[in-house]
Amino acid sequence: MDQADWEALYKGAVPRVYRALLATLRDASLSEDVLHDAFLEGLLHPPDPANNVAGWLFRVALRRARRRPWSFLRLGDVEATADTDETASALDRLEAGRLLSLLTERQRAIVVAHYYLGFTHAETAELFEVRPGTVSATIAKALVRMRKGISVV
Amino acid sequence: MSDEIERIIRRDLERLPVFPESRWVPQQRSRARLGMVIGRAAVTAALVGLALVASFALLRVRGELGGSTLASPAPTTGIVTATESAVPASSVVSRQSVLASVRSSTGLYPRLQRYEAKLVSSADLNATPPLAAPQGTLFWVVAASGDVNCGFRCIVGPGETLHSAIAFFDAYAGALLGGGQGVANWPDGFDALPDRILAPGSQTIVGSVIAVRGHSIEIQPAAGQALIAGLVFETDENTAYAWAAGLAGRSALTLDELPGLRTPQLLANVTFDPVAKTNGSYRLERLVTGVNTR
Numbered sequence: 001m002d003q004a005d006w007e008a009l010y011k012g013a014v015p016r017v018y019r020a021l022l023a024t025l026r027d028a029s030l031s032e033d034v035l036h037d038a039f040l041e042g043l044l045h046p047p048d049p050a051n052n053v054a055g056w057l058f059r060v061a062l063r064r065a066r067r068r069p070w071s072f073l074r075l076g077d078v079e080a081t082a083d084t085d086e087t088a089s090a091l092d093r094l095e096a097g098r099l100l101s102l103l104t105e106r107q108r109a110i111v112v113a114h115y116y117l118g119f120t121h122a123e124t125a126e127l128f129e130v131r132p133g134t135v136s137a138t139i140a141k142a143l144v145r146m147r148k149g150i151s152v153v
Numbered sequence: 154m155s156d157e158i159e160r161i162i163r164r165d166l167e168r169l170p171v172f173p174e175s176r177w178v179p180q181q182r183s184r185a186r187l188g189m190v191i192g193r194a195a196v197t198a199a200l201v202g203l204a205l206v207a208s209f210a211l212l213r214v215r216g217e218l219g220g221s222t223l224a225s226p227a228p229t230t231g232i233v234t235a236t237e238s239a240v241p242a243s244s245v246v247s248r249q250s251v252l253a254s255v256r257s258s259t260g261l262y263p264r265l266q267r268y269e270a271k272l273v274s275s276a277d278l279n280a281t282p283p284l285a286a287p288q289g290t291l292f293w294v295v296a297a298s299g300d301v302n303c304g305f306r307c308i309v310g311p312g313e314t315l316h317s318a319i320a321f322f323d324a325y326a327g328a329l330l331g332g333g334q335g336v337a338n339w340p341d342g343f344d345a346l347p348d349r350i351l352a353p354g355s356q357t358i359v360g361s362v363i364a365v366r367g368h369s370i371e372i373q374p375a376a377g378q379a380l381i382a383g384l385v386f387e388t389d390e391n392t393a394y395a396w397a398a399g400l401a402g403r404s405a406l407t408l409d410e411l412p413g414l415r416t417p418q419l420l421a422n423v424t425f426d427p428v429a430k431t432n433g434s435y436r437l438e439r440l441v442t443g444v445n446t447r
Contacts, residue, residue: 007178014177019169023162032172036179066313066336096165099158105303115162146158 001046010039013054020054020117021061022091023100024108034061054117055127062109099146107142110135240272240291240349246327247390248272248350251293252406254329255320262318265299268404269393271343272324272350284319284342287331291324296343301334319343350391351438352426360384362419362442369434370408372423386425386437397422397443411442 001009014035021031038060047056091097100108113124114135121139125132248270256265270293275286278294286292301315319340320332335341360372363383373383394405396412405411413419424439 011177015171018171019166022169023166028172032176039178090169094165094168096162099161111162112166115159116166143155143158150158 001049003043005049006042006046007039009049009053010042010057013057016117017054017057017061020058020112021065023096023112023116024062024105025065026091026101026108030065031061034064037061037064052119052123055113055119055123058113058117059127099149102145102149103142107138107145110138111142114139240324242350242389242391245272245291245324245350246293246322248293248393249390249406250327251295251320251322252404254322254327255295255297255318256406261302262297263300263302265297266403267299267339267395268295268297269343269395270295271346271348273346274349277346277349281342281345284340284346287321289323289330291349292330293322293324294343294346295320295322296340298339303334351424352428352436354427355424355438356427357422357424358384359420359422362414362416362421365408365414368408370437370440372421375420385434386423386440387430387434388437388440392437393439395439395441397441408440411440414442 017038018031018035021035022028025031025034035057038057041060041064042057047053092101100111103111110124110128113119113127114121119127121132121135125135128135252268252270255262255268273292273294275290275292278284278286278292284294297318297320298316301318303315313336315334315336316338317335317340318332319335321330322328323330358372358374360374363371363373365371368388369385370388371383371385388408392408394408394411396403396405408414419442421443422439422441423437426436426438429435
C-alpha cells in the first residue's frame with residue numbers, strides 16, 4: 001500500500017474514529033493528536049487493508065494515548081484552542097456524553113467500540129486483546145451504570 | 154433498555170463535530186512528525202543502550218559494595234576549584250519537599266517503592282521525549298514506581314495496571330503543575346534528564362559508614378581509592394537517599410529511614426559536592442547504602 005492508498009483509507013475512517021476517540025478520551029485535542037499519530041504509524045507500518053481500518057486506527061490511537069500520559073497531562077496548557085473546547089463541550093451537552101461520563105475509560109472504550117463502531121463482542125475482544133467474556137462482562141457493567149443514568153433524566 | 158442506550162450512543166456521537174478536514178492529515182507536520190516517530194524509536198534505542206550501560210554500572214557498584222573491586226573515581230578534595238551550582242539551591246523548593254508531597258499522596262500512590270526527583274529546565278524536558286514541559290522555566294520532576302492509581306485523566310487499557318508515575322512541580326513555588334501514570338516500571342525519559350541541583354563536578358566514592366551524627370555521616374573510603382582518611386558529609390533538604398539490596402532498590406526520604414545505617418561497615422555509594430565547606434565536611438548529594446547479599 002502506498003501513501004496515497006493509506007491516506008484514502010484513513011480519510012474514509014477519520015470522522016467515525018475521531019468521534020469514537022473523543023467519546024472515549026473526552027479530550028478533543030488529544031483525540032486529534034493520537035489520530036494523527038495513528039496515521040503516521042500507518043505510513044510506517046500499513047495495516048492489512050482487508051482488516052477493519054477504523055478498528056485498527058482506534059486501537060493504535062488509544063495505545064498512543066496510553067503511552068504518553070506525560071504529554072497530555074500538562075496542566076499548564078489551559079489555553080487550549082477554542083474549537084477543541086467547543087467539541088468537548090458538545091459531548092457534554094449530549095445525552096450520550098453524559099452517560100459515557102459515568103463509565104471508566106476502559107468501559108467507554110469497549111462500549112464505544114461495540115455500540116458506535118459496531119464491532120461484535122468477538123471483534124471487540126480481538127481489538128483490545130482480551131477474552132470475549134471480558135467484553136461481555138464489561139459491557140454488562142457499563143449498561144448497569146448507564147441505565148441508572150437514564151433513569152434520573 | 155440496551156437497545157435504547159445503543160440508539161442514544163449512535164445518534165449522539167454522530168452529532169459530534171469533527172475537526173476541519175484540512176487537519177485530518179497532518180500534512181504540514183507529516184514529515185516532521187514522521188521524523189519524530191522515527192526519532193522516538195532512535196531515542197528509545199538510545200535509552201535502552203543507556204539502561205544497559207547503567208545496569209552494568211550498577212552491577213559494578215554492587216561488586217564494589219561487596220568489597221571486591223573499586224572503580225569509582227577518586228575524589229580530588231582540597232584541590233577542586235570552587236564552582237557555582239547551575240541553580241542556587243536556596244532559590245528553589247527542596248528536593249525532599251516535593252518527594253514528601255508525592256509520597257503523601259496516598260490516594261494516587263498507595264505504595265511507592267522507588268521515587269526520585271530531578272531539578273530540570275523546560276529545555277531539558279522538551280529535549281527529552283516523551284516528556285514535555287508545562288508552562289514555566291524550572292521544575293522539579295518526580296518519578297515514582299510502585300502501586301499507582303489512575304488519576305489526572307490517565308488511560309488504562311484492558312488488563313493493564315499502572316506501575317509508575319511522574320509529577321511536575323514548579324521549582325520556585327512548589328505547586329504541582331501536572332503529572333501522569335504509566336504501565337511501565339519507570340517513566341520513560343526520566344533517567345536521561347540532568348539534575349540541575351547537583352554541583353558541577355560532583356564526585357562519587359564507595360566507602361563504609363563509620364558514624365552517623367544528626368545530619369552528618371562519616372564515611373571511610375574503600376581501600377584503593379585516593380583518600381585514606383574518613384570523610385564527613387552533611388546532609389540537607391536536597392540530599393537523595395536510596396537503599397539497594399539484592400535486585401530491589403527502594404528510596405528513602407530521610408537519613409533516618411535508611412535501614413541498617415548503624416550496621417558495622419555498612420557499604421555506601423556516596424555522591425557529593427567536591428568543594429569542601431569551611432568546617433572540612435562536604436555536602437552530601439546522594440547516598441545509596443546496601444548490604445552484601447552475595
